[in-house]
Amino acid sequence: MINRIPPRALLALGLVTLCGILIAGLRPFHSPKNQVNWLEKENGLSFGRHGTVLSSGGFTTASGNAVSCSIEVWLEPADTWKSGTLIALYNPKALRHFSLQQRYTDLALERDNVALNRPGQNAEMIVVDVFRKRQAFVTVTSNGQDTEVYIDGHLASRSLGFGLSMEDLSDELIIANSPLRSNSWSGQLRGLALYGSELDSAKVAQHFKEWTHQGKPALTEDENPIALYLFDERKGTVVHNQVRSGVDLTIPERYLVEDHIFLEPPWEEVHTQGYLKSIAINIAGFVPLGFFFYAYFSSAQRMRGAAVATVLLGSIVSFTIEVIQAYLPTRYSGITDIITNTLGTCIGVVLYRTVSISVAASCKR
Numbered sequence: 001m002i003n004r005i006p007p008r009a010l011l012a013l014g015l016v017t018l019c020g021i022l023i024a025g026l027r028p029f030h031s032p033k034n035q036v037n038w039l040e041k042e043n044g045l046s047f048g049r050h051g052t053v054l055s056s057g058g059f060t061t062a063s064g065n066a067v068s069c070s071i072e073v074w075l076e077p078a079d080t081w082k083s084g085t086l087i088a089l090y091n092p093k094a095l096r097h098f099s100l101q102q103r104y105t106d107l108a109l110e111r112d113n114v115a116l117n118r119p120g121q122n123a124e125m126i127v128v129d130v131f132r133k134r135q136a137f138v139t140v141t142s143n144g145q146d147t148e149v150y151i152d153g154h155l156a157s158r159s160l161g162f163g164l165s166m167e168d169l170s171d172e173l174i175i176a177n178s179p180l181r182s183n184s185w186s187g188q189l190r191g192l193a194l195y196g197s198e199l200d201s202a203k204v205a206q207h208f209k210e211w212t213h214q215g216k217p218a219l220t221e222d223e224n225p226i227a228l229y230l231f232d233e234r235k236g237t238v239v240h241n242q243v244r245s246g247v248d249l250t251i252p253e254r255y256l257v258e259d260h261i262f263l264e265p266p267w268e269e270v271h272t273q274g275y276l277k278s279i280a281i282n283i284a285g286f287v288p289l290g291f292f293f294y295a296y297f298s299s300a301q302r303m304r305g306a307a308v309a310t311v312l313l314g315s316i317v318s319f320t321i322e323v324i325q326a327y328l329p330t331r332y333s334g335i336t337d338i339i340t341n342t343l344g345t346c347i348g349v350v351l352y353r354t355v356s357i358s359v360a361a362s363c364k365r
Contacts, residue, residue, distance in 0.1 A: 007300030014292035018317065021285055025321040031254040031329050036176075043215060043232040044190040045239075047078075047176040050255040050330060051184060053239065055173035057247050058091070059166075059194060059226050066166040066196035066224060067144035074191035074211055076135040077102055084185030085178045087192070091171035092179075092259050098168040099178065100140070102185055105132045107149070109140065109162060125162040127151070137208050140164070141199045153208030155201065166196050169226070172258070173249070179258040181272070182330050190231060193217065196224035216242075257329040263322060264334040272332075282340035283347065286314050290348020298352075307349050314345025 035048025045053065073086065081104050088099035097112035107130040111123050127149045130136050139150040142164035149157045175192075176185045191211055199207070207217040215232070219225045228242040229249060239249035269275060290310055297306035318341035326333035 005295070005299075007296065010292055010296040010300055014289065014296055017288045017292055021289060021317065022321065024285065026324055026328065026331070028330065029328070031256060034252050034255045036251050038231075038234045039188065039190075042190070043230055043234070044188050045231050045251075046188050047184070047186050049184060049186055050182075051186070052177040052255060053175040053249050053251050054258065055247050055249050058172055059170050059247055068142060068196070068198035069144075069164055069166045069169050070139065070141040070193075070195040070197060070199045070223075071100070071169070072191065072193040072195075072207060072211070072217070073100065073138045074136075074189070075138070076188045076190070077131050078186035078188075080105055080131055080134060082186065083183075084176070085174075085183045086176065086185050088174045088177070088179050089169055089171040090174060090179035090258065096168070096171060097179065098164070098171075100138070101183075102131060102187075105129050107131070107136075107138065109147070109149070111162075111168070125149070125157070125159045127157040130156070137211060139199065139204045139207070141204065143198045150201075150204045150208075153205040166226075169194055173227075173247070174258055175249070177255075177257065180261050181264075181332055182257055184255075191216070192227070192229040192231075193225065194227040196226050197222070199223065219243075255329055260326055260329065260333070262326040262333055263338075264332070264336075266334070266336045266339070269332075269334045269336045275336075279336065279340050282337050283344040286318070286341045286344030287348040287351065289314055289317070290345035291352045292348075294349045294352050307353075310349050311342060311345050314348075315342045318342060 032050045035051040036053060037046045037048075038044075039046055071087075075086065083103045084101065086100040086102055088097065090097050099110050101108040101110060103126075105128070107127040109125040109127075125147060130138065130151055137152050139153075141148050141150070144165045145160075145163040147159045147162045147164055148155060172179075175189065177183060203223070210217045216228070216230050219228065225243050227246050229239050230242060231239060233239060237251040237253075239251070241248050293313055294306055294310040297303040297309055303309060315338065318338045322333045322335075322337055325331035
């Protein structure tokens with residue numbers, strides 16, 4: 001039965017499958033418009049599904065070598081049960097990457113493994129149930145060795161192995177996205193501040209009241225403020241740093257990933273969200289490609305080495321998609337996809353051969 005399908009029909013089915021794979025792998029084929037808007041009746045920015053804001057440079061303290069540091073972020077996620085990168089500080093030359101992330105209702109502080117070169121320090125710190133009530137004022141403060149996280153002015157968690165310093169905060173600031181892969185965060189951001197000092201519990205509580213009642217903290221020199229963003233411009237593409245000679249933020253016209261990973265290795269991809277689901281989809285998506293093209297090459301064209309040619313075609317298609325995806329900010333570029341797509345093509349070849357043998361055996365009976 002399968003061998004009686006017209007060659008043109010087999011080729012058409014193969015090409016339709018190929019087009020479907022290309023559309024699924026490369027949509028939306030361009031960088032979408034940056035979904036960042038000013039709030040209408042209050043200070044702040046609203047971030048959509050694909051939105052990001054970038055700093056115009058890195059941050060430095062007055063002394064240039066501060067050990068202690070603090071971060072204040074006033075925000076409200078659009079959805080409690082979503083994940084995304086709230087803010088990230090990234091230095092591509094030093095391979096350093098620190099981020100605050102929403103993981104459903106939890107807050108995650110994460111230092112990239114490449115940058116983790118300090119013995120005895122953890123790469124991650126989790127604070128549970130931060131976003132269960134949606135809006136939160138987050139304060140992260142550290143003396144370089146230990147880190148405390150306050151939520152709405154109250155101590156929520158302490159880590160004795162997750163130390164931060166101004167070295168971690170001196171890099172380029174990226175808001176609502178990861179610098180390496182699309183991990184956008186949706187919600188509202190009402191305030192952000194960086195300090196080259198450790199804020200004690202009294203200062204944290206005081207700042208929380210000043211932010212939420214007055215819209216900004218009353219800064220003092222001993223706090224060593226590095227950046228203060230009130231998001232009170234309400235128009236334009238620049239968010240001004242209220243600290244003199246500070247670094248401003250820019251709202252790009254198009255959504256982008258600052259340093260998109262090219263062909264990420266499997267041992268790093270395994271830590272990404274939805275990794276196993278992605279594997280299953282990539283295998284299943286290429287099974288029809290292997291099935292129809294092998295049917296065409298072996299039955300219609302009677303090609304020698306039809307199986308090898310089909311698997312090679314699947315690998316080339318997958319490799320091409322992954323290369324192009326490295327230039328599309330909403331997609332991922334990884335070696336795992338090439339492996340799983342090739343495996344799916346192989347399964348399609350085996351499936352066709354199995355079906356052909358079964359059909360031939362049935363016809364002889």
